[in-house]
Amino acid sequence: MKKIEAIISPAKLHDVKDELNTIGVTGATVAEVHNVARPGHTHLYRGAEYTVDTVPQIELEVIVPDDLVHRVVATIREAAVTGNGDDGRIFIMPLDDVIRIRTGEHGPQAI
Numbered sequence: 001m002k003k004i005e006a007i008i009s010p011a012k013l014h015d016v017k018d019e020l021n022t023i024g025v026t027g028a029t030v031a032e033v034h035n036v037a038r039p040g041h042t043h044l045y046r047g048a049e050y051t052v053d054t055v056p057q058i059e060l061e062v063i064v065p066d067d068l069v070h071r072v073v074a075t076i077r078e079a080a081v082t083g084n085g086d087d088g089r090i091f092i093m094p095l096d097d098v099i100r101i102r103t104g105e106h107g108p109q110a111i
Helices: 010-022 066-080
Strands: 002-008 029-036 042-045 048-051 054-064 089-094
Touching (some): 010 054, 054 066
Antiparallel strands (some): 002 054, 002 089
16 A cells, blocks of 8 residues: 655645546545745735745645556646646655554555
8 A cells, every 4th residue: 555645736636636536536635734935936916026935735645555556646646737836746655554443444445
Protein backbone atom coordinates (compact mmCIF):
# COMPACT_ATOMS: atom_id res chain seq x y z
CA MET A 1 0.00 0.00 0.00
CA LYS A 2 1.04 3.59 -0.54
CA LYS A 3 0.00 6.93 0.91
CA ILE A 4 -0.25 9.62 -1.74
CA GLU A 5 -0.24 13.25 -0.60
CA ALA A 6 -0.97 15.93 -3.14
CA ILE A 7 -0.67 19.67 -2.56
CA ILE A 8 -2.96 21.33 -5.09
CA SER A 9 -4.72 24.58 -5.89
CA PRO A 10 -8.02 25.02 -3.99
CA ALA A 11 -9.72 25.73 -7.32
CA LYS A 12 -8.85 22.23 -8.57
CA LEU A 13 -10.13 20.21 -5.59
CA HIS A 14 -13.49 19.29 -7.11
CA ASP A 15 -11.90 18.36 -10.45
CA VAL A 16 -9.41 16.07 -8.70
CA LYS A 17 -12.10 14.46 -6.50
CA ASP A 18 -14.37 13.88 -9.50
CA GLU A 19 -11.59 12.26 -11.52
CA LEU A 20 -10.51 10.07 -8.59
CA ASN A 21 -14.13 8.93 -8.18
CA THR A 22 -14.15 8.04 -11.88
CA ILE A 23 -11.29 5.57 -11.36
CA GLY A 24 -12.84 4.12 -8.20
CA VAL A 25 -10.96 6.05 -5.50
CA THR A 26 -13.70 7.39 -3.23
CA GLY A 27 -11.98 7.92 0.11
CA ALA A 28 -9.65 10.82 0.79
CA THR A 29 -8.64 13.26 3.49
CA VAL A 30 -8.63 16.95 2.60
CA ALA A 31 -7.07 19.80 4.58
CA GLU A 32 -6.55 23.48 3.93
CA VAL A 33 -2.85 24.32 4.19
CA HIS A 34 -0.63 27.32 3.58
CA ASN A 35 2.72 26.91 1.87
CA VAL A 36 5.51 29.35 2.52
CA ALA A 37 6.07 31.28 -0.69
CA ARG A 38 9.45 31.92 -2.23
CA PRO A 39 10.96 35.27 -1.22
CA GLY A 40 9.73 38.03 -3.51
CA HIS A 41 6.73 36.01 -4.71
CA THR A 42 4.05 38.43 -5.91
CA HIS A 43 0.40 38.20 -6.95
CA LEU A 44 -1.74 40.54 -9.00
CA TYR A 45 -5.10 41.45 -7.42
CA ARG A 46 -7.46 43.98 -9.00
CA GLY A 47 -4.61 45.53 -10.90
CA ALA A 48 -2.34 45.92 -7.87
CA GLU A 49 0.73 43.78 -7.31
CA TYR A 50 1.44 42.65 -3.78
CA THR A 51 3.99 40.40 -2.08
CA VAL A 52 2.80 37.23 -0.39
CA ASP A 53 4.59 35.11 2.18
CA THR A 54 2.15 32.17 2.24
CA VAL A 55 -0.02 30.65 -0.45
CA PRO A 56 -3.30 28.86 0.39
CA GLN A 57 -3.45 25.34 -1.01
CA ILE A 58 -5.24 22.04 -0.43
CA GLU A 59 -3.58 18.88 0.87
CA LEU A 60 -5.26 15.74 -0.39
CA GLU A 61 -4.31 12.34 1.07
CA VAL A 62 -5.34 8.95 -0.32
CA ILE A 63 -4.28 5.42 0.59
CA VAL A 64 -4.20 2.97 -2.32
CA PRO A 65 -2.95 -0.54 -3.10
CA ASP A 66 0.40 -0.65 -4.90
CA ASP A 67 -1.21 -1.58 -8.23
CA LEU A 68 -3.21 1.71 -8.33
CA VAL A 69 -0.40 4.12 -7.49
CA HIS A 70 0.61 5.10 -11.03
CA ARG A 71 -3.00 5.52 -12.15
CA VAL A 72 -3.91 7.66 -9.13
CA VAL A 73 -0.82 9.85 -9.51
CA ALA A 74 -1.50 10.37 -13.22
CA THR A 75 -5.15 11.19 -12.48
CA ILE A 76 -4.25 13.75 -9.81
CA ARG A 77 -1.58 15.33 -11.98
CA GLU A 78 -3.86 15.68 -15.00
CA ALA A 79 -6.82 17.02 -13.00
CA ALA A 80 -4.79 19.43 -10.83
CA VAL A 81 -2.77 21.25 -13.47
CA THR A 82 -3.71 24.91 -13.90
CA GLY A 83 -0.79 26.15 -15.97
CA ASN A 84 -0.40 29.09 -13.60
CA GLY A 85 2.58 29.31 -11.29
CA ASP A 86 3.21 26.39 -8.98
CA ASP A 87 0.51 23.74 -9.37
CA GLY A 88 1.77 21.85 -6.32
CA ARG A 89 3.47 18.56 -5.57
CA ILE A 90 2.63 14.87 -5.24
CA PHE A 91 4.37 12.75 -2.60
CA ILE A 92 4.29 8.94 -2.56
CA MET A 93 5.16 7.07 0.64
CA PRO A 94 5.20 3.39 1.53
CA LEU A 95 2.64 2.38 4.13
CA ASP A 96 3.31 -0.55 6.45
CA ASP A 97 -0.24 -1.10 7.60
CA VAL A 98 -3.72 0.39 7.91
CA ILE A 99 -6.06 -0.55 10.75
CA ARG A 100 -9.77 0.23 10.73
CA ILE A 101 -10.57 1.28 14.30
CA ARG A 102 -14.18 0.06 14.32
CA THR A 103 -13.53 -3.49 13.06
CA GLY A 104 -9.82 -4.06 13.62
CA GLU A 105 -9.32 -4.98 9.95
CA HIS A 106 -5.75 -4.66 8.67
CA GLY A 107 -4.20 -3.91 5.29
CA PRO A 108 -6.12 -3.36 2.05
CA GLN A 109 -9.39 -4.49 3.68
CA ALA A 110 -9.16 -1.46 5.98
CA ILE A 111 -8.86 1.10 3.16
